[in-house]
Amino acid sequence: MNKVAVIGSGNVGATTVYYIAERNLADIVMVDVVEGLPQSKGLDFLHAAPLRQYNVGIFGTNSYREIAGADVVVFTAGIARKPGMDRMDLLKINAKIAKTAASAIAQYAPNAVVISVSNPLDIIALVILRETAFHPQRVVGMAGVLDSTRFRYFIAEKLGVWPGDVKAMVLGGHGDTMVPLKRYASVGGLPLSELIDEMTVDALIERTRNGGAEIVRHLKTGSAYYAPAASVAKMVESVVKDEKRLIPAAAFLRGEYGYEGIFLGVPILLGKNGVEKVIELPLSDEEKRALDNSAHSVLEGVKTLDSLAL
Numbered sequence: 539m540n541k542v543a544v545i546g547s548g549n550v551g552a553t554t555v556y557y558i559a560e561r562n563l564a565d566i567v568m569v570d571v572v573e574g575l576p577q578s579k580g581l582d583f584l585h586a587a588p589l590r591q592y593n594v595g596i597f598g599t600n601s602y603r604e605i606a607g608a609d610v611v612v613f614t615a616g617i618a619r620k621p622g623m624d625r626m627d628l629l630k631i632n633a634k635i636a637k638t639a640a641s642a643i644a645q646y647a648p649n650a651v652v653i654s655v656s657n658p659l660d661i662i663a664l665v666i667l668r669e670t671a672f673h674p675q676r677v678v679g680m681a682g683v684l685d686s687t688r689f690r691y692f693i694a695e696k697l698g699v700w701p702g703d704v705k706a707m708v709l710g711g712h713g714d715t716m717v718p719l720k721r722y723a724s725v726g727g728l729p730l731s732e733l734i735d736e737m738t739v740d741a742l743i744e745r746t747r748n749g750g751a752e753i754v755r756h757l758k759t760g761s762a763y764y765a766p767a768a769s770v771a772k773m774v775e776s777v778v779k780d781e782k783r784l785i786p787a788a789a790f791l792r793g794e795y796g797y798e799g800i801f802l803g804v805p806i807l808l809g810k811n812g813v814e815k816v817i818e819l820p821l822s823d824e825e826k827r828a829l830d831n832s833a834h835s836v837l838e839g840v841k842t843l844d845s846l847a848l
């Protein structure tokens with residue numbers, strides 16, 4: 539049985555555990571800094587096993603030692619922005635948490651593939667890569683699968699079709715600077731452009747771009763977690779089963795698409811070694827401009843990170 543460690547047992551972390559268990563993918567260790575939280579949630583999940591028909595180990599702990607030997611580590615720990623805190627304060631705190639976790643990952647799970655989820659996504663992934671000193675292919679960020687599934691859902695809803703039949707990919711940074719590849723989108727093998735007019739697609743893209751914010755507006759405290767966790771679970775499955783799914787994810791680029799030394803959402807093949815391959819697609823001028831804009835904002839984030847004394 540594979541072993542997956544999920545760091546952070548909050549909304550995204552715990553829901554990810556739930557999806558992993560439901561698909562019997564791996565034994566799971568849940569880690570959190572709050573005493574009793576991962577322990578209680580772990581037990582609660584186990585009590586549901588006879589009803590939900592899973593047979594995996596789920597163990598909650600406050601100690602990083604228990605991640606020993608994990609094949610995959612999912613990083614979802616962090617704090618949300620509190621009143622009076624600016625983005626810089628938040629980055630500093632979350633980067634420190636990521637740094638501590640990353641050194642524990644390097645120590646206890648030196649062969650793991652790390653799926654980084656905490657925000658700011660592309661920057662925290664870089665902190666983990668630097669601190670673990672893992673090969674860059676073994677650290678990957680989750681954002682593109684989420685943006686893509688939102689886009690796919692909105693298309694399916696508009697057309698009244700089976701959501702799984704809609705294929706679409708969103709590249710770039712998470713949120714504002716995402717780059718939806720609408721000309722590659724399809725439904726049941728037919729190009730999307732044959733089924734919906736461009737103005738409608740653009741409206742769906744706008745809703746996708748604001749998908750996270752729309753949920754925050756409703757929730758008021760906290761942010762989305764069911765679709766994010768489903769996105770992480772899909773990535774975990776692709777690694778533990780070595781499926782080599784072609785998905786969009788934040789990969790550390792070493793020249794691909796003309797970028798060097800940053801994490802950016804691009805199409806990858808995800809397998810047991812992590813990012814098995816970055817797929818380089820020909821982009822239109824408009825798509826390349828949008829991706830440049832994304833890369834620019836990631837670079838600004840890296841500058842901010844480098845200016846912090848962590």
Ligand code: NAD
Pocket residue numbers: 545546547548549550551569570571572575614615616617618635654655656657658659680681684712760761762763766
């Ligand atoms: P949450 O507040 O529900 O959970 C975070 C958990 O981290 C808490 O249980 C907290 O106790 C724990 N934690 C804090 N400090 C820790 C430490 N030092 N060690 C271990 N655990 C620690 O938040 P959430 O809704 O689960 O979101 C988690 C992160 O994922 C956030 O950064 C959020 O912005 C991000 N997120 C990213 C995406 C994406 O697309 N990449 C989507 C949704 C959420």
